[in-house]
Amino acid sequence: MAVTFVRKEMLPQQPPPSSQVGPVRWVRENLLSSPLNIFLTLAAIYVIYVIIDHVGPWLMNSVWNAGSLAECRQILAGESGACFAVINDRWRQLLYGFYPSDMYWRPNLAMVLLLVAVAPVLFDKLPRKMIWFSAVYPFIAFWLLWGGSLWLPLAVIAGFAIGYAVFRGLSPMTNGALAVIAGALAALIWWFVAAAAVSDVLQSVIPLGIAAVPSREFGGFMLSIIIGVTGIALSLPLGIMLALGRKSDMPLIKMICVGFIEFIRGVPLITLLFTASLLLNYFLPPGTNFDIILRVIIMVTLFAAAYMAEVIRGGLAALPRGQYEAADALGLDYWKAQRLIIMPQALKISIPGIVNTFIGLFKDTTLVVFIGLLDPIGLSNAIRADSNWNGIYWELFIFIGACFFIFCFGMSRYSMYLERRLKTDHR
Structure with missing residues (x-):
């Protein structure tokens, strides 16, 4: 005797209703889920429309090639429009200030090297050995941007080496805090007393450097x-x-x-x-x-x-x-x-x-x-x-x-x- 209310065949899998997936579901859950959300959504759409209606034509009717504001107004001929020609005319000054134009390659190179230096700090999938370049980068960037003698940043790096050497030498004989203080004092003495003089002597013997740029x-x-x-x-x-x-x-x-x-x-x-x-x-x-x-x-x-x-x-x-x-x-x-x-x-x-x-x-x-x-x-x-x-x-x-x-x-x-x-x- 067959039992008619027991299913003998499985129905094929059906896709979910269109109202329960995709953008339609997102709109229903986030924008139209309650009367208050419906009101806020309509109000936001109206505000966006007003902004676009007033600002859009001003942006779309922009002037990018002109030598002055008066020339922009002549090109616009009384119509409303943005005069972005000032950006086209002064973008170098906005980016570099009064840095010499023939030396733009120096801040550009410093910016590229900055991206290389921060990459191993921000992303752990990169080789850990790159962290050494991140440690040296500040001295490279200083030399590229300000220029002058290459021996000065090298002398600053030598201060860290001297401080570390003092720390390592005193660590077995005293506690860690005193060793750290001694290492820091040794580095400070080197930087404030000897670094500048040593770099000047080395520069006079072996001149290495690029043109200096004042701050x-x-x-x-x-x-x-x-x-x-x-x-x-x-x-x-x-x-x-x-x-x-x-x-x-x-x-x-x-x-x-x-x-x-x-x-x-x-x-x-x-x-x-x-x-x-x-x-x-x-x-x-x-x-x-x-x-x-x-x-x-x-x-x-x-x-x-x-x-x-x-x-x-x-x-x-x-x-x-x-x-x-x-x-x-x-x-x-x-x-x-x-x-x-x-x-x-x-x-x-x-x-x-x-x-x-x-x-x-x-x-x-x-x-x-x-x-x-x-x-x-x-x-x-x-x-x-x-x-x-x-x-x-x-x-x-x-x-x-x-x-x-x-x-x-x-x-x-x-x-x-x-x-x-x-x-x-x-x-």
Whole structure:
């Protein structure tokens, strides 16, 4: 006897309904899922339409080839349109400042080498041996950008070698902290006392170098990248040390770190820049020539390091106590525990805050305009002071904003990639 309600044949697999897959499903779930979302979606569409309706014709009717704002207006013949001819006319100045045009190859080469230097730091699939080039790159970039004797950056590198040699020689005879302090003092003595004299002697014997470019000719996005990249590279390790110092059990170290962090966080960056520009020379020996860009880099780095320390301290506080106990159970000393167990997890937790600090630091480089350095904003003011381009505003600021957006958006995208790659949970 056959049982009619039992299926004897399987039906072929059917595709899901079109309303449950693809763009249709995304629109239903994200834009039209409730009356409030429907209203907000329609309002957003209307706002976008109004912006495109007003800005679109102005952008589409752009003039790219003209020698002045008056010539742009003649070409437009009374119609509304953007005069991007100022970008076509002054893009070199916006990118390089007043750097000699016959030496553009030097900042261009430094930029290409920068990408090579950061690649092994950002992507772990590249050969680890490339990290040696990343360590040497700052000295190569300094020599390419500022020029002068090749012996000076080599003498600075020699200072690190001397400090390391002193550290290695004293490590077996004393504890690690004293060896580190002795190595640092040896390097500082070499840099401030002997490096310049030794490099001058070597230059007189074996002249090696390229034409020097003074800092007053630096400007534009080149200046912003120099300050931003250097501040980012130096503020992260300094911020890590400040965060560890703030959590230290040694009262003196903790007091110094807390005082530094709270002082820097309580003072506006513009005040520190004015201090670097105007007041610092009063505390230096007479005749000392302390480069203004170097002073700005130091102040920007210290400012970012204080905020970085608090971000990393938040990551350290988020770790459960069991991680510290596990490091102790494995018999690891303090530095090995931090390097192998504690700090990797804390940095992973702190990635959004770290990248946010980096982005803020890069945008804050525009504040150097107030101390006389011609960053892109300062150059835009100088360009608008020219009678040929007097009265132009939006086109310059749109270009500058777009360039800053590209850099900042790239950093945010990389942080999201890094978070996905380091994700260890399976939710």
